[in-house]
Amino acid sequence: MGLFSRRKTVFVDSDILVIGGGMAGCGATYESRYWGRDLNVVCVEKANIERSGAVAQGLYAINCYMGMQWDENQPEDHVRYARNDLMGIVREDLGYDIARHVDSTVHKFDEWGLPMMRDPETGRYMREGKWQIMIHGESYKPIVAEAARKAATEVYNRIMVTHLLMDKTKANRVAGAVGFNVRTGDYYVFRAKAVIVCAGGASHIFKPRAVGEGMGRTWYAPWSSASAYALPILAGAKMTQMENRIVLTRFKDGYGPVGAYFLHLKTYTENAYGKEYESTWYENTKELVGDYIDRHPVPTCLRNHAFLEEVKAGRGPIRMVTKEAFQDPHKETVGWENFLGMTIGQAVVWASQNIDPKLINPELTTSEPYVMGSHATCSGAWASGPEDYAPSEYQWGYNRMMTVDGLFGAGDTIGGTAHKFSSGSYTEGRIAAKAAVNYINDMGNDRPQVSEGEYEELKKVVFQPLENYRIGRNEIVAGTVSPSYLLPMSGLQRLEKIMDEYVGGISSHYTTNDVLLDRGLELLGMLKEDLDHLGAEDLHQLQRAWELQHRALASECVTQHTMFREETRWPGYYYRADHPKLDDTDWHCFTLSQYDRNTGEWGMEKAPVYHIVD
Numbered sequence: 001m002g003l004f005s006r007r008k009t010v011f012v013d014s015d016i017l018v019i020g021g022g023m024a025g026c027g028a029t030y031e032s033r034y035w036g037r038d039l040n041v042v043c044v045e046k047a048n049i050e051r052s053g054a055v056a057q058g059l060y061a062i063n064c065y066m067g068m069q070w071d072e073n074q075p076e077d078h079v080r081y082a083r084n085d086l087m088g089i090v091r092e093d094l095g096y097d098i099a100r101h102v103d104s105t106v107h108k109f110d111e112w113g114l115p116m117m118r119d120p121e122t123g124r125y126m127r128e129g130k131w132q133i134m135i136h137g138e139s140y141k142p143i144v145a146e147a148a149r150k151a152a153t154e155v156y157n158r159i160m161v162t163h164l165l166m167d168k169t170k171a172n173r174v175a176g177a178v179g180f181n182v183r184t185g186d187y188y189v190f191r192a193k194a195v196i197v198c199a200g201g202a203s204h205i206f207k208p209r210a211v212g213e214g215m216g217r218t219w220y221a222p223w224s225s226a227s228a229y230a231l232p233i234l235a236g237a238k239m240t241q242m243e244n245r246i247v248l249t250r251f252k253d254g255y256g257p258v259g260a261y262f263l264h265l266k267t268y269t270e271n272a273y274g275k276e277y278e279s280t281w282y283e284n285t286k287e288l289v290g291d292y293i294d295r296h297p298v299p300t301c302l303r304n305h306a307f308l309e310e311v312k313a314g315r316g317p318i319r320m321v322t323k324e325a326f327q328d329p330h331k332e333t334v335g336w337e338n339f340l341g342m343t344i345g346q347a348v349v350w351a352s353q354n355i356d357p358k359l360i361n362p363e364l365t366t367s368e369p370y371v372m373g374s375h376a377t378c379s380g381a382w383a384s385g386p387e388d389y390a391p392s393e394y395q396w397g398y399n400r401m402m403t404v405d406g407l408f409g410a411g412d413t414i415g416g417t418a419h420k421f422s423s424g425s426y427t428e429g430r431i432a433a434k435a436a437v438n439y440i441n442d443m444g445n446d447r448p449q450v451s452e453g454e455y456e457e458l459k460k461v462v463f464q465p466l467e468n469y470r471i472g473r474n475e476i477v478a479g480t481v482s483p484s485y486l487l488p489m490s491g492l493q494r495l496e497k498i499m500d501e502y503v504g505g506i507s508s509h510y511t512t513n514d515v516l517l518d519r520g521l522e523l524l525g526m527l528k529e530d531l532d533h534l535g536a537e538d539l540h541q542l543q544r545a546w547e548l549q550h551r552a553l554a555s556e557c558v559t560q561h562t563m564f565r566e567e568t569r570w571p572g573y574y575y576r577a578d579h580p581k582l583d584d585t586d587w588h589c590f591t592l593s594q595y596d597r598n599t600g601e602w603g604m605e606k607a608p609v610y611h612i613v614d
């Protein structure tokens with residue numbers, strides 16, 4: 001008991017609490033201040049918003065910009081594009097809502113000093129592709145963070161949020177959150193009228209290709225630890241499309257992105273013998289998914305499918321043909337700058353492996369799966385849509401409010417809206433914030449109350465891994481091994497192995513079936529029991545312990561969804577071998593789940609897909 005009673009508890013009151021200060025969180029913080037001049041706006045971040053989240057290292061392109069001022073694209077075009085890429089299933093109301101506002105977000109970034117590349121002839125933003133514009137984006141995140149810092153009443157850096165708090169007066173209403181400072185160990189209780197979860201996607205839930213010495217090297221940020229999903233799941237929010245994990249084609253070993261290479265440098269791929277291979281798999285793919293293979297552009301997952309089949313046929317590795325493009329000094333510069341601006345590791349890998357892309361065509365690979373809602377996939381919370389555009393069935397409250405009252409989300413957190421990327425996530429943060437301000441204004445004096453019993457109980461739970469270690473270390477038999485606790489790293493590797501082998505990771509060629517999924521769920525259940533015995537030797541390990549808890553819960557959700565959807569909708573992302581084909585008759589729908597934290601049971605249901613844009 002001594003450990004818990006000595007620990008300082010810090011109380012923070014706010015009107016709006018933004019959890020996670022990445023792209024969506026910075027957007028939510030900025031916009032909360034715009035609409036809520038007198039409101040108390042708090043942003044809490046487990047790292048430091050200056051360099052946190054998936055954009056920490058910088059980006060070379062803003063991947064979502066309509067260009068409406070020049071009539072380049074209209075929001076409806078983006079909805080069609082995302083729907084096509086996601087094999088027919090997106091929340092068109094949410095996607096349209098982002099697309100119609102995203103340009104104004106990008107214009108703000110420009111105004112705040114983000115160096116944009118411009119076409120020297122037209123003066124327009126330089127296009128990398130139909131939706132992407134090119135930036136000198138090394139300082140993208142600090143620029144965006146500065147505006148959020150100035151807008152917030154207070155930013156609390158270095159605090160990992162572990163749980164949401166529920167209102168003691170009204171069931172199904174959020175009242176705040178708890179967490180701990182990863183440097184001081186203080187316990188934080190945040191009381192809030194509305195909460196906006198912007199805590200990023202999930203890497204390291206499937207075993208990565210790089211293990212051992214290269215373990216931190218994943219495509220998505222290794223610190224994206226599924227809090228965006230675990231926090232709402234635990235609070236009873238409905239989730240959608242959690243089976244819709246993403247697999248990326250990337251340069252081998254460094255995960256360097258290929259977008260600028262395909263779109264701007266016009267490089268292309270070939271198999272080990274220098275042959276084009278995608279057409280080889282046309283009939284096979286048509287057999288699986290019908291005329292989705294004839295759509296333009298070809299959906300990302302189907303291009304992965306051809307890659308995977310070619311490799312399985314023994315004609316790998318697949319290479320990117322860079323030797324031609326790199327003869328042009330301008331293109332060579334762009335090729336290298338692309339990495340130096342956002343994935344320096346790829347340039348280092350090439351240097352260390354004697355790969356000069358002017359002389360050698362570099363190898364590509366397919367990544368381990370990731371779960372997120374802002375990139376080319378749709379996983380996340382089920383959210384209410386915009387009042388003027390969403391079908392009535394998608395409207396039960398304020399825009400971007402989840403199925404829990406007062407709980408909003410944006411970016412990776414919100415499901416059904418692929419292809420938001422950095423600018424769309426920021427825009428969705430702004431949309432959620434505006435709605436949260438309306439929610440608070442309409443609330444009057446009926447503000448939520450936190451229960452002392454709940455946050456005191458959670459305090460014990462949050463710091464238990466330190467206690468487990470303190471007691472268990474007396475039994476250490478060798479090195480760090482104790483029979484009484486599980487270290488976060490061991491737990492993580494166990495989780496990744498289960499997900500990899502049973503839920504469709506790299507070692508099974510992304511393939512699973514009902515029997516494997518059943519066993520996977522059993523093993524995840526056993527892992528969850530053992531997570532009560534996590535041991536943390538210090539605050540850093542305590543953070544790792546809670547990241548693992550969040551990853552494990554999100555993984556269970558992914559597995560439940562994968563089991564529920566009895567078809568293979570996105571070959572190239574994952575395969576249900578027992579239902580190998582796309583089935584539009586029964587599965588042209590969203591999958592929804594809801595977790596009951598008292599019983600540990602999951603409820604699953606279908607929701608209709610409404611096609612609003614023709």
Ligand SMILES: Cc1cc2nc3c(=O)[nH]c(=O)nc-3n(C[C@H](O)[C@H](O)[C@H](O)COP(=O)(O)OP(=O)(O)OC[C@H]3O[C@@H](n4cnc5c(N)ncnc54)[C@H](O)[C@@H]3O)c2cc1C
Pocket residue numbers: 019020021022023024025044045046047049052053054055059060061062063064159160161162198199200201219220221223224225227228257374375410411412413420421422423425426
């Ligand atoms: C490798 C890579 C390349 C990309 N390339 C591009 C590109 O070229 N162009 C483009 O437009 N987009 C690109 N994206 C996508 C873009 O980065 C994301 O869409 C965007 O960052 C998502 O915003 P978010 O706020 O949801 O998540 P993030 O920006 O990742 O922010 C999440 C934040 O939550 C914090 N957090 C997490 N858990 C907790 C917790 N428990 N408590 C407190 N804080 C927490 C994190 O530290 C982080 O700051 C890329 C992403 C990656 C990973």
